[in-house]
Amino acid sequence: MSRVLSWDRSVFVLLVVTVAVGAVIDPDFAGGSNLGFVLQDIGEIMLIALPMTFLIMTGEIDLSVASTAALAGCVLGWAWQASGSMAVAVLAAVGTGVVCGAVNGFLVTRLGLGSLAVTIGTLGLYRGLCYALLGDTTVADFPAGWTNLGFSSIPGTPLPYVTPLLVVLAVAFGVVLHLTRTGRWVFAVGQSVEAARFAGIPVARLKFRLFVVTGAVAGLAGIVYDLRFASARPDGALGFELAVIASVLFGGVSIFGGVGTMWGVVSAVLFLGSVRSLLQLQGVPGNALTIITGGLLLASVVIPVVAQRWSAFRERRSRVLAAATP
Amino acid sequence: MNGGLRRVLAGREAPVAGALLVVLAVTTAVNPRFLSDQGRFDLLVAIAITGLMAVGQTFVLVMRHVDLSVGSVLGLSAFMAGSAVRGDTGGSLLVALLVGIVVGVVAGLVNGALVAFLRLPALVVTLGTLYVFQGVQALLTGGTRINADQLPTSVVSFGVTGFLGVPWLMWVCLLAAALGGVFLRTRRSGRDLYAVGSNPPAAELVGIPVARRTLLAYMVSGACAGGAGVLFLARFGGVDSNAGIGYELPVVAACVVGGVNIFGGSGTVLGALLGAMLLKTMGVSLSALSVPEFWQQAINGLLLLVAITADRIVLLRRERSARVEAARHRREQVDAGPALPTDGADRAGHDGVTTTEVVR
Amino acid sequence: MRPTRLRLVAFLAVAAASLAACGGGSSAGAGSSSSAAAPSESASAPAATAGAVKEGLKIAILPKAINIPYFDAAYAGAQKACAEIKAECEQIGPTQATGAAQLQFINTVIQKKYDALVISAADANSVVPALKKAQDAGVAVVTYDADVADTSARSVMVKPTTPDLIGKSQVDWISKAVGSGGGEIAILSAAATAENQNAWIKIMKDELAANHPELKLVDTVYGDDDAAKSAEKAAALMQSHPNLKGIISPTTVGVAAAAKYISGSKYKGTVQVTGLGLPSEMKAYVKDGTVKSFGLWDPGMLGYLGVYAAGVKASGGDPKAGFKAGDKDYTVDGDGVAIVGPPQEFTAENVDQFNF
Known part of the structure; x- marks a missing residue:
């Protein structure tokens, strides 16, 4: 366990080092406008990664998040055109996310289906509903006041408008995970479902709620996505699910559940965004970026294991040496 | 245990086969052309690639692992095999198959070594290699494409001809399924995979070489994905850098629908193949039934969920009756003599609540 | 008025090609290809073209996605144009053709202070805000192959036909x-x-x-x-x-x-x-x-014209008034669209002559 903790500490160090090195070798990288762009670019991934951390910590997974976000985005566009009110549209979009999450939660906790299988199914279903809703059309007439929120920065700062939302939610999810009873339940369920059940933790209800929250936040991310791109379209957020899961795992959350920290995940999302931006600014081509993404993910699991084996080996050797010298 | 296991396995394939027959019957009743010579041929061609990958994936899933890199392996192998026989190198279909399978086995070795020897979580490892293999393929391919006119006739015609009305691509898939099925069912090392998937620590304790078996499973999955790459090459008469992207989840879905337990320990190659057939057939039949284009994906997703749920409900019902049976049996034995230990260990492999171990 | 005439000429060329091919003779087919290939530039009546293009410009070519033969062929044309105007040319782009992925590369163009960006929009709407940001930062933006929904987000669009x-x-x-x-x-x-x-x-x-x-x-x-x-x-x-x-x-x-x-x-x-x-x-x-x-159409021409239009814009000219590429003048219509020429028809007779 301690080695995993040290991994998420390493992620934070990596983040700091990357930004520092980036600032030295490339002044453009550390410029306000670029850092603002990085924050904006990782917005949806960061949002969805927060509740996904909880889910993976309890040993579940949700692959349908990108489709959920896209469906919420499509509902936003559809409801805006139907009602003419952005407030109604936003509520409808978040509500869509909640329903999507509840369907996942129901199938997993009530019917006892594996979440990997269920969410592969709902990934297709929700994406399909996007096409059923919008077909070949794109909704691109959102009011300018709203779309400005998506891509301009807070006046006087280089920060995008999504920043306060990210900070508030990241802190809130972090507090819940590390300082409340719900958070302790999440760790307990992740360590051992059986033990958690014996301890009186309502495992099914907890997991159901986590799926609903994940859906709701994915819905929120769908709104952010629409505003950032000033349009709602059925193929929005395509493929984001693997990026989210890769970030959470890179942040030191164990895929077996029970281990991880919120700040490790937040650091990981920021680190991956910064590294990508830095490499892109250095002219590293897209094909190499794909390899680096995969390589980093592999490194995040290989390095802790190798480090542990190395220290175990050294300990054993020193013990042998100590035994050999009377 | 052996007889019981076999009974459960047989039972899990029957509903899938039944559902497949229903889909075929309904669609044919509405649209008689669905199973015309050409219609049947096209359907089987469409099934072959996913089917072959599902066969390989079964080996990994029953061990309670997963291989998400199969789509990238397919792309890589299709490109390498295509390059090997391209132009006037005088290459043949056999060379292409050989190259494709070797590429797949090497990729499987990489995955397997990381999972088996470093004991890393399979989902993370294969998600990582998904990106790495895809990037390597894109670097090698760049903007070049291998086109039909550069490939030997033997490869291109392999994709469109058949034997006894069944496409050659499907024969490859069936051959792999037959070999894989017999191996898993009858060979000692094949049975080991189920034992490891049911209870990894116990498997280690009874002396099963877990690491070697894991390596084997990944090599089989890689070889199937590599072979599928050559099928891809033959079917489309070419390959570009996008080949295979996004294939991994449908393959896992096919296995799950076919009754392969994602928590390891149970499932057969036949089931996985039937699952692939069912999913592809449903997809194609939506078009044949003239379902509006924009609704097809949603209905496809819904049908997948229904298939998984129905499978689960059948299983639950069967487990319940088995438990009742076992309880009665126990009571009789209690009456007759000392109590036996509970059957908890046996059930672990099927038990949905141990989702902690979803994706080891 | 000119676009209408252009369109008419081009259409007649295609119609002639169709008729010729209907004749069925192999010689007629070969003849049709050459007539359809006639570019629609109006060399006879040069439009008011913008001033000279500066040397040493830094131009980014951003296709919908890299690793696509079509866009590589377009880039080859772009490189040819860059050599002619002595510009520094680079193709950058994502591996997946989405607006979201293109955004990161538009940011690179802004941060790295390129003089011009020639882009094929993977998604007509989603790159608009980013392109406007790029224009604000002083980057000349030209679209080729696929346009954006808001024409104020670019200077000129080079349409294949x-x-x-x-x-x-x-x-x-x-x-x-x-x-x-x-x-x-x-x-x-x-x-x-x-x-x-x-x-x-x-x-x-x-x-x-x-x-x-x-x-x-x-x-x-x-x-x-x-x-x-x-x-x-x-x-x-x-x-x-x-x-x-x-x-x-x-x-x-x-x-x-x-x-x-x-x-x-x-x-x-x-x-x-x-x-x-x-x-x-x-x-x-x-x-x-x-x-x-x-x-x-010839994808190379898209890149070729795109670079020239971008070069004019980045040198302080306005390609919307028409621009010169190589030794030919191209006209631009009221929506800022320049047309390369009529589509090229390929048949068994001529397909071997093309390498993209």
Whole structure:
């Protein structure tokens, strides 16, 4: 366990080092406008990664998040055109996310289906509903006041408008995970479902709620996505699910559940965004970026294991040496 | 245990086969052309690639692992095999198959070594290699494409001809399924995979070489994905850098629908193949039934969920009756003599609540 | 006025090509290709072209995605133009063709202070805000191949040919291939949201309704520019429409997949395939008789003109008034669109002459 903790500490160090090195070798990288762009670019991934951390910590997974976000985005566009009110549209979009999450939660906790299988199914279903809703059309007439929120920065700062939302939610999810009873339940369920059940933790209800929250936040991310791109379209957020899961795992959350920290995940999302931006600014081509993404993910699991084996080996050797010298 | 296991396995394939027959019957009743010579041929061609990958994936899933890199392996192998026989190198279909399978086995070795020897979580490892293999393929391919006119006739015609009305691509898939099925069912090392998937620590304790078996499973999955790459090459008469992207989840879905337990320990190659057939057939039949284009994906997703749920409900019902049976049996034995230990260990492999171990 | 005349000239060229090919003789076919290839530049009446292009400009070429032969061919043209104007040219881009992925590269262009960006929008709407930001940062923005929804987000758009011509030519090709008997036809498109394809499909529908009563469009399906999905959609079309006589696929991936499917099925000879395809990919199917003719434009010209237009803009000129590329002058219409020329029709006779 301690080695995993040290991994998420390493992620934070990596983040700091990357930004520092980036600032030295490339002044453009550390410029306000670029850092603002990085924050904006990782917005949806960061949002969805927060509740996904909880889910993976309890040993579940949700692959349908990108489709959920896209469906919420499509509902936003559809409801805006139907009602003419952005407030109604936003509520409808978040509500869509909640329903999507509840369907996942129901199938997993009530019917006892594996979440990997269920969410592969709902990934297709929700994406399909996007096409059923919008077909070949794109909704691109959102009011300018709203779309400005998506891509301009807070006046006087280089920060995008999504920043306060990210900070508030990241802190809130972090507090819940590390300082409340719900958070302790999440760790307990992740360590051992059986033990958690014996301890009186309502495992099914907890997991159901986590799926609903994940859906709701994915819905929120769908709104952010629409505003950032000033349009709602059925193929929005395509493929984001693997990026989210890769970030959470890179942040030191164990895929077996029970281990991880919120700040490790937040650091990981920021680190991956910064590294990508830095490499892109250095002219590293897209094909190499794909390899680096995969390589980093592999490194995040290989390095802790190798480090542990190395220290175990050294300990054993020193013990042998100590035994050999009377 | 052996007889019981076999009974459960047989039972899990029957509903899938039944559902497949229903889909075929309904669609044919509405649209008689669905199973015309050409219609049947096209359907089987469409099934072959996913089917072959599902066969390989079964080996990994029953061990309670997963291989998400199969789509990238397919792309890589299709490109390498295509390059090997391209132009006037005088290459043949056999060379292409050989190259494709070797590429797949090497990729499987990489995955397997990381999972088996470093004991890393399979989902993370294969998600990582998904990106790495895809990037390597894109670097090698760049903007070049291998086109039909550069490939030997033997490869291109392999994709469109058949034997006894069944496409050659499907024969490859069936051959792999037959070999894989017999191996898993009858060979000692094949049975080991189920034992490891049911209870990894116990498997280690009874002396099963877990690491070697894991390596084997990944090599089989890689070889199937590599072979599928050559099928891809033959079917489309070419390959570009996008080949295979996004294939991994449908393959896992096919296995799950076919009754392969994602928590390891149970499932057969036949089931996985039937699952692939069912999913592809449903997809194609939506078009044949003239379902509006924009609704097809949603209905496809819904049908997948229904298939998984129905499978689960059948299983639950069967487990319940088995438990009742076992309880009665126990009571009789209690009456007759000392109590036996509970059957908890046996059930672990099927038990949905141990989702902690979803994706080891 | 000029665009109208241009369009007319180009259309006549294609019409002549169609008529010639209808004649069926191989020499007529070869002749048709050269007439259709005539570029539509108005060398005879030079427009008011902008001033000279500066040397040493830094120009980024951002395709929808990298690793695509079509865009590599366009980049080759761009490099040629860059060599001529002594600019520093680089192709950057994502591996997946989405607006979201392109955004990161637009940011790179801004941060790295490129003088100009020549972009093919993977998504007409989603890159608009980022492109405006780039313009604010002093980057000259020109679109090629695929435009953005908001024309104020770029200076000039270099269009391969007019949507009108693309739509009408494809209807001509299928009508020619199917023959005077006519029958049912279907369209196999790219993604349902692809703006280019949707615009062309609309024109095809109008053209069919107006001039081709013998052809009946019975279905439009989407293969998402995925080879497997496109092939399966083509097979499914034959199931749902047994009397189908032809498939038009206005996308390079779709037309190759449809041709491959038909060439290996019993429908070869009875079902015609045409659309927009790359000669290199389609060669085999034209030669085996599956495809009588198909078309495209020279992608290299898109990159070539794009770089010149961007160069003019980055040097302080306004390419909207028309610009000079190489030794020819190009006109720009009221929407800021410059047209490369009419589509090139490929047949068994001429397909070997093209290397993209």
